[in-house]
Amino acid sequence: MSAARPFLKWAGGKTKLVSAIATTVPVTARRLVEPFVGSGAVALNLSLPENLLADTNADLVAAYTRLRDAPEEFIAECAGLFTPEANSPAVYYQRREEFNALADPARRAALFIYLNRHGYNGLCRYNARGGFNVPFGRYRAPYFPRDEMRAFHSLLRRSTLVHADFRDVLAQAGPGDFVYCDPPYVPASPTANFTAYARSAFGPAEQEALAACCAAARQRGAVVALSNHDTPQTRALYAADDECHELLVRRQISCQGANRTKARELLVVYRPAA
Numbered sequence: 001m002s003a004a005r006p007f008l009k010w011a012g013g014k015t016k017l018v019s020a021i022a023t024t025v026p027v028t029a030r031r032l033v034e035p036f037v038g039s040g041a042v043a044l045n046l047s048l049p050e051n052l053l054a055d056t057n058a059d060l061v062a063a064y065t066r067l068r069d070a071p072e073e074f075i076a077e078c079a080g081l082f083t084p085e086a087n088s089p090a091v092y093y094q095r096r097e098e099f100n101a102l103a104d105p106a107r108r109a110a111l112f113i114y115l116n117r118h119g120y121n122g123l124c125r126y127n128a129r130g131g132f133n134v135p136f137g138r139y140r141a142p143y144f145p146r147d148e149m150r151a152f153h154s155l156l157r158r159s160t161l162v163h164a165d166f167r168d169v170l171a172q173a174g175p176g177d178f179v180y181c182d183p184p185y186v187p188a189s190p191t192a193n194f195t196a197y198a199r200s201a202f203g204p205a206e207q208e209a210l211a212a213c214c215a216a217a218r219q220r221g222a223v224v225a226l227s228n229h230d231t232p233q234t235r236a237l238y239a240a241d242d243e244c245h246e247l248l249v250r251r252q253i254s255c256q257g258a259n260r261t262k263a264r265e266l267l268v269v270y271r272p273a274a
């Protein structure tokens with residue numbers, strides 16, 4: 001059976017890896033903890049009875065909170081933004097400006113869904129001042145994900161939503177929890193700009209802190225799975241005795257469908273000692 005699709009487009013979305021991740025979930029798991037939830041593709045498909053879903057993207061967590069608390073009102077509000085006239089650069093840039101100036105959380109959450117489906121490649125990117133700065137996407141007829149939003153709402157009814165850093169979220173994991181970590185990846189190759197990576201918001205220090213938090217959660221009784229590129233650096237980061245699945249993942253590297261490549265990824269699993 002093919003995996004259910006989340007309603008948001010999200011860089012690094014894990015819809016295609018869900019079946020591999022599902023094989024690592026212990027039968028005893030009662031709760032999913034996802035510190036890097038993004039589009040929620042994993043939580044949506046694992047369907048655990050309870051979920052702790054977290055991310056540092058405040059707009060993402062606010063949109064999920066609005067969908068959880070007022071589903072039909074929010075869906076109707078978003079649907080009203082998806083008109084043929086609104087699929088133009090003029091309306092897009094006017095709404096982007098409105099979004100960046102807005103304090104009203106309800107309107108901001110609805111505009112976030114509009115920007116996600118009308119912006120370039122579904123990217124979510126901000127400038128140094130925190131302004132959303134993705135250009136217009138030029139799609140023929142952006143799809144309004146009504147059914148996908150309703151399906152996501154039933155996941156959210158079983159979920160606690162948190163706007164927090166991964167360290168605070170992993171600290172809450174213990175016995176009965178399955179934790180899935182999908183952080184921003186280390187660069188795939190040495191040719192990638194390492195200087196920029198070292199200074200990025202998720203650089204080597206964060207990757208090391210994440211590996212330590214995963215090991216600590218395992219010590220407290222949680223089972224933890226984590227995705228990253230397969231590089232010498234990540235092999236060194238995750239202890240040799242951890243369960244390590246090697247995956248070849250099809251990647252789209254540009255908006256042209258033909259321009260695809262396969263990347264080597266690791267799915268590392270930390271299991272508590274029996």
Ligand SMILES: C[S@@+](CC[C@H](N)C(=O)[O-])C[C@H]1O[C@@H](n2cnc3c(N)ncnc32)[C@H](O)[C@@H]1O
Nearest residue numbers: 010012013014036038039041056057165166182
């Ligand atoms: C690769 S994406 C996750 C994609 C997700 N698995 C999916 O299927 O859509 C990484 C996510 O980590 C979030 N993030 C970045 N730094 C973070 C941090 N320090 N703590 C928690 N989340 C963070 C980003 O906002 C982004 O949503």
